[in-house]
Amino acid sequence: MALVVFTIYTLIVFGLAGVAYFVGSKKSFAAEYFLGSRGLGMLALALTFGATSASAGSFAGFPALIYSHGWILALWIASYMIFPLCGLGLLGKRINQLSRQTGAITLPELLRARFDSRAIAMLSTGLIAVLLTVYLIPQFKLAALIMEQMLADIPAFQQAASGLLQQMGGVIPGNESPEYFLCLIVFSVLVIVYTSLGGFRAVVWTDVLQGAVMVVGVIVMLFLALYQVGGLSKATSQLAEMTTPNLGEVVFEAGPNRSEGDTRIPADSWFVVSGPDESPRLFRTNQTAIIGAQESRSQRVPVVEITSPGEMDAIRNAVGEMSLPVGVRPVLGEMAAYVYGADKPGVYVSAPGPSATSTDGFLPLGLAVSFFVFWAMSGTGQPGNMVRLMAFDSSKTLKRAIASLSIYFSLIYFPLVIIFCCARILEPGMDQTPDRIMPAMAFLLTENAGIPWMAGLIIAAPFAAAMSTVDSFMLMISSSFVRDIYQREINPEAKEKTIKILSYSCTIGIGLIATIGAAYPPQFLQYVIVFSGGALASAFLGIVALGLYWPRFTRQGAIASMVGGFGMYLALYIAGIIDSGSARPYLLLGFDPLIWGFLVSLGSAYVVSLMGSPPKESLVRQFFYKG
Amino acid sequence: MPSAPPENEEYDPLFVNARREARWILVAFLACLVWTVGYSALFGYEIDASQLTLVLGMPSWVFWGVFIPWMSATVFSVWFGLVYMKEDSVESKAVQEGGE
Numbered sequence: 001m002a003l004v005v006f007t008i009y010t011l012i013v014f015g016l017a018g019v020a021y022f023v024g025s026k027k028s029f030a031a032e033y034f035l036g037s038r039g040l041g042m043l044a045l046a047l048t049f050g051a052t053s054a055s056a057g058s059f060a061g062f063p064a065l066i067y068s069h070g071w072i073l074a075l076w077i078a079s080y081m082i083f084p085l086c087g088l089g090l091l092g093k094r095i096n097q098l099s100r101q102t103g104a105i106t107l108p109e110l111l112r113a114r115f116d117s118r119a120i121a122m123l124s125t126g127l128i129a130v131l132l133t134v135y136l137i138p139q140f141k142l143a144a145l146i147m148e149q150m151l152a153d154i155p156a157f158q159q160a161a162s163g164l165l166q167q168m169g170g171v172i173p174g175n176e177s178p179e180y181f182l183c184l185i186v187f188s189v190l191v192i193v194y195t196s197l198g199g200f201r202a203v204v205w206t207d208v209l210q211g212a213v214m215v216v217g218v219i220v221m222l223f224l225a226l227y228q229v230g231g232l233s234k235a236t237s238q239l240a241e242m243t244t245p246n247l248g249e250v251v252f253e254a255g256p257n258r259s260e261g262d263t264r265i266p267a268d269s270w271f272v273v274s275g276p277d278e279s280p281r282l283f284r285t286n287q288t289a290i291i292g293a294q295e296s297r298s299q300r301v302p303v304v305e306i307t308s309p310g311e312m313d314a315i316r317n318a319v320g321e322m323s324l325p326v327g328v329r330p331v332l333g334e335m336a337a338y339v340y341g342a343d344k345p346g347v348y349v350s351a352p353g354p355s356a357t358s359t360d361g362f363l364p365l366g367l368a369v370s371f372f373v374f375w376a377m378s379g380t381g382q383p384g385n386m387v388r389l390m391a392f393d394s395s396k397t398l399k400r401a402i403a404s405l406s407i408y409f410s411l412i413y414f415p416l417v418i419i420f421c422c423a424r425i426l427e428p429g430m431d432q433t434p435d436r437i438m439p440a441m442a443f444l445l446t447e448n449a450g451i452p453w454m455a456g457l458i459i460a461a462p463f464a465a466a467m468s469t470v471d472s473f474m475l476m477i478s479s480s481f482v483r484d485i486y487q488r489e490i491n492p493e494a495k496e497k498t499i500k501i502l503s504y505s506c507t508i509g510i511g512l513i514a515t516i517g518a519a520y521p522p523q524f525l526q527y528v529i530v531f532s533g534g535a536l537a538s539a540f541l542g543i544v545a546l547g548l549y550w551p552r553f554t555r556q557g558a559i560a561s562m563v564g565g566f567g568m569y570l571a572l573y574i575a576g577i578i579d580s581g582s583a584r585p586y587l588l589l590g591f592d593p594l595i596w597g598f599l600v601s602l603g604s605a606y607v608v609s610l611m612g613s614p615p616k617e618s619l620v621r622q623f624f625y626k627g
Numbered sequence: 628m629p630s631a632p633p634e635n636e637e638y639d640p641l642f643v644n645a646r647r648e649a650r651w652i653l654v655a656f657l658a659c660l661v662w663t664v665g666y667s668a669l670f671g672y673e674i675d676a677s678q679l680t681l682v683l684g685m686p687s688w689v690f691w692g693v694f695i696p697w698m699s700a701t702v703f704s705v706w707f708g709l710v711y712m713k714e715d716s717v718e719s720k721a722v723q724e725g726g727e
Contacts, residue, residue, distance in 0.1 A: 071685070071686055074685075074689045074694075075667050075671065075689075075693055078663045078693050078697065079659070079660070079663075081663075081693075081696060081700040082656050082700050082704070084704055085652055085655060085656075085703075085704040085708075086652060086656055089648060089652050089707065089708070089712070090653075091649075093641060093644075093645040093648075093715060094641070096717045097641055097715075100717060100718060231684060232683070232684025232685065233684040234684075236681055236684055236685060236686060237681070240679050240686075241676070346674055346675065346676025346679060349674070349676070349686045350671060350673065350674035350676075350679075350688075351668075351671040351672040351674075351688075365668055368667065368668070369660070369664055372659075372664055376656060394714075394717060395712070395713075395714050395715050395716070396714050398708075398712075399712045400708065401708070402705075402707065403704065403705040403708040403709050406700070406704035406705055407701060407705065410697060410698070410701045414697060549642075549646050549649060621636075624639060624642055625636050625638060625639060626637050626638070626640070
């Protein structure tokens with residue numbers, strides 16, 4: 001049933017792209033393809049801004065974090081309360097005014113005009129192209145993972161994946177499943193075709209659809225979760241009594257009386273083992289284990305041990321008999337307790353929240369400040385969001401979009417915290433693979449409510465979020481090459497037909513590069529997303545904000561701002577990698593690198609601008625004075 | 628020779644309005660930061676589970692430190708967008724003068 005809903009959704013996306021293609025075909029190509037002819041209305045501006053900001057991380061990574069750490073995620077995400085006002089209101093009017101005044105349809109074009117500087121345009125084009133491409137790869141991977149989880153139990157999908165393995169076995173990377181590879185191909189074809197075909201207008205129209213799907217999915221889940229858990233007070237009270245689980249691995253051994261053929265111990269199987277004092281210990285597998293017909297042991301699979309007595313009783317009552325296949329016994333590896341929060345009731349309802357790896361907990365105070373600044377300012381500083389600010393039709397639209405988006409985000413982010421706090425009660429023991437919690441909850445809630453078809457709609461929400469981010473960024477990178485490099489630097493007299501062919505080719509090429517990257521993904525996906533998002537904001541927020549509001553801001557100051565902000569951010573990441581040996585940034589005085597990058601960006605801009613000569617009078621007059 | 632425009636020239640009205648609005652947005656951002664992180668730092672960290680109080684089913688520090696400022700920020704943003712912000716023309720000077 002989920003597949004049917006999903007297929008309908010896909011057809012609608014294609015339909016919208018087709019209509020956008022015909023609507024836009026009679027207008028000037030570049031302005032239409034990359035900016036929708038500056039015609040965004042209120043609903044389109046609010047939802048395209050919201051849907052692009054809410055990447056796949058909002059519906060896969062964020063629920064996983066809530067599930068793992070509890071109510072502290074309300075504080076972690078809290079600056080979304082003010083993000084719509086900052087993201088649209090701080091820069092919106094001025095960016096729109098100046099982009100119309102200069103005819104700019106990309107951010108580098110706007111910066112080139114504002115500072116009369118080819119160097120700034122080239123530098124910003126390079127940063128946007130590289131960092132957005134890096135950002136795209138994990139989005140493709142997350143979208144494919146979401147799709148794989150949704151389709152995993154459907155026989156037709158399993159047959160198609162097996163067929164793919166037979167046909168293309170040599171091409172599929174060794175550490176990725178054929179199911180994942182099939183989903184990656186389907187997602188890539190889908191998103192590349194409709195983005196290439198319809199350009200900015202198609203991206204915005206599908207964003208509106210995707211934005212609506214997201215909010216409906218979240219609201220349906222909220223009501224179902226609260227009803228099934230017995231109310232929020234009950235859920236929070238149960239969370240308050242919970243202690244953190246122990247995490248480890250298990251191998252299953254087959255005895256002589258096992259059944260013939262392969263023996264499967266499905267993911268999410270419960271089993272009980274007697275402890276040293278004969279007290280029962282309760283475990284849940286987080287991955288399918290298989291003992292081959294000719295083998296005596298399964299592979300190692302991750303396992304979670306429930307430690308709260310009340311939770312163990314509730315699970316036993318709900319699950320009933322817990323037995324492994326006949327003749328199979330578990331051999332447990334070493335189980336690790338959480339570094340912060342073990343044996344500490346209340347850790348899921350208080351700050352800093354439990355952590356399996358950090359002795360300071362999940363969100364110490366310095367990081368709480370950092371994330372509050374990070375979400376609002378990083379979002380405001382994203383070139384993808386700035387481009388949307390060039391595209392609305394009037395300041396009346398902007399005003400209404402601020403109001404609409406504020407309500408929209410309130411209906412998404414805080415409810416997500418409530419839903420996935422309830423998930424710890426309704427679907428316990430998934431702590432080793434928490435990224436699966438979103439689809440798992442969608443299926444659980446809708447099946448319990450007797451409306452399994454609804455799961456398809458709910459799961460379309462994270463898929464929609466990934467799509468809307470990917471399509472927007474592909475177009476941004478494409479515009480950087482076509483408009484800022486080819487049309488400006490290589491062939492200023494290029495005919496519209498040439499620009500058109502080049503634009504389609506670039507969009508398809510970037511999609512293919514991201515697909516190949518996602519087929520061989522980097523190890524630390526979440527860090528790649530955070531790194532590239534923060535790097536873009538460190539480089540662009542200072543130069544754009546000061547460029548719009550400070551007449552004394554000079555070309556030299558602008559270069560110092562961009563290079564200083566990005567350089568500081570990058571330096572703290574490199575220092576962190578050297579210091580810790582992993583892909584973690586160095587938290588100078590406990591604050592995230594974005595804070596330091598932003599401070600250095602503003603400081604460099606101020607000092608260098610005041611040290612040099614004032615900017616040309618003609619530039620200041622053009623951008624800041626009447627007439 | 629670079630120089631500033633004459634002092635008797637007036638700033639673009641959209642620039643003046645947008646700059647004033649941006650200042651108030653930054654004040655609102657800082658107020659949210661101080662309220663949310665400040666309240667949570669004082670009342671949300673290292674709570675004894677036996678001392679936990681709930682408001683509308685949430686831990687009280689989440690209710691007063693995140694939920695209420697979130698609702699307040701939403702109401703403020705709606706008011707700011709619909710009422711306070713000036714409805715300036717974003718058309719370029721060239722367009723306003725009759726051609727582009």
